Amino acid sequence: MLPPSWKRDIASGLIVLVPLLVTAYVVAFIYQSIANLPLLEQALANQPVVVRVIVTLVLFALLVLSVGYLMRTTVGDLLEQSLDNVMNRLPGLRVVYNASKMAVETAVSGPEDLQTPVKLETWNGMRMTAFKTGKTTDDGKDVLFLPTAPNITTGFVVEVEPDRYEEVDEKVEDALTRILSAGFGENREQSIQIDVTEESPAPRADDEAADD
Numbered sequence: 757m758l759p760p761s762w763k764r765d766i767a768s769g770l771i772v773l774v775p776l777l778v779t780a781y782v783v784a785f786i787y788q789s790i791a792n793l794p795l796l797e798q799a800l801a802n803q804p805v806v807v808r809v810i811v812t813l814v815l816f817a818l819l820v821l822s823v824g825y826l827m828r829t830t831v832g833d834l835l836e837q838s839l840d841n842v843m844n845r846l847p848g849l850r851v852v853y854n855a856s857k858m859a860v861e862t863a864v865s866g867p868e869d870l871q872t873p874v875k876l877e878t879w880n881g882m883r884m885t886a887f888k889t890g891k892t893t894d895d896g897k898d899v900l901f902l903p904t905a906p907n908i909t910t911g912f913v914v915e916v917e918p919d920r921y922e923e924v925d926e927k928v929e930d931a932l933t934r935i936l937s938a939g940f941g942e943n944r945e946q947s948i949q950i951d952v953t954e955e956s957p958a959p960r961a962d963d964e965a966a967d968d
Contacts, residue, residue, distance in 0.1 A: 778852065790815050844907055851906050855936050873931035876900060876914070876921045885931050886914070886921065905935045 790796070791812045800808045826832040843853040876886040884902060891899040893915050900921065903911035 775855075778856070786816065787812060790819075851936065854907055872923060873926050873928055874900065874921045874923050876902065876916065883922075885935060887928075887931070889913075903935055906938045908932065908935055 791808065796811070796815070800811060803811075823832075827836060844850045846853075872888050874886050874888060875883045877883050886900040886902040889899045889901055893899065896918075897915040898918055898921075900914050900916060901911055902914055
């Protein structure tokens with residue numbers, strides 16, 4: 757059995773290295789897939805490496821623009837929903853898929869486009885994490901998005917009075933991490949460290965008798 761400190765170190769190392777390795781693998785896979793296209797490989801066979809890299813990156817940029825334009829259409833929405841449904845049925849991979857998707861959306865949109873996380877009391881003192889959408893109804897209620905965990909692509913759109921929820925001093929990234937990790941990804945700075953000290957066993961009766 758590994759000591760608890762080793763387990764924490766291994767978990768912390770995996771949290772840092774796995775996203776980097778997955779990102780590097782995905783980038784390398786996409787680059788090799790485009791660079792190894794038969795027509796492109798024949799056309800650039802006698803070209804310098806720099807030229808082949810530039811052409812591959814340009815084709816990748818065009819592919820991203822094409823897919824992005826497709827996502828603006830009804831067909832793109834249907835394809836994205838189908839892909840989400842398929843990935844969310846795969847145990848384990850759905851967490852990686854949703855986390856990667858949210859990370860890209862956060863990096864592309866920027867923090868200024870994300871709304872403030874809030875605590876919404878649902879019933880009997882139970883609080884849930886929601887996000888302000890910046891929209892209000894005609895009767896003055898605020899529109900909040902209440903995501904599910906760990907699949908944050910689904911959730912509920914609720915309309916509540918401004919005094920029914922509480923704004924918290926929390927970053928959007930921290931709130932998303934907590935939801936994506938199903939509550940296990942709390943901020944380490946807010947965690948309470950408990951020092952456990954081992955007490956020496958009480959002396960036995962026969963030992964005391966021997967000392968006498």
